[in-house]
Amino acid sequence: MALDDITKKARNFLDDNKVKEALTSQQAEDISDKLLASAADAANKVTGGKHEDKIEGARKAADDKIGND
Template identity: 70%
Template sequence: MGLDDITKKAQEFLGDSKVTEALHSEQAEDISDKLLDGTADAVNKVTGNKFEDQVEQARTAADTHLGTD
């Protein structure tokens, strides 16, 4: 199985209406918020908050694609 096959399978998986519905659920929102918050906190800690604004922008951008908010 090559990269093209994996990409095609991933696109098929993400195109499934049940998967899309699950990704935009309240449960996905809660989980993604916790993961995104933890990741942003870790990055800010490692960088000494030097890139805090950019980290928050990236966190917000990622959050718009998952869950309900």
């Protein structure tokens, strides 16, 4: 399969409204919130909470880009 064919199929997949709806659904938001919170908690544990403000800022910035809320 040529790279152009793969690229075209990927574009068609991402242009599908069902995919867009799934990526911006409340379920996707809930899952992303849980994952980001877990990642932030782990980072805070590793750093001993020394960078909690920066970690929270990064978590919020990522959350703003993912899901619908």
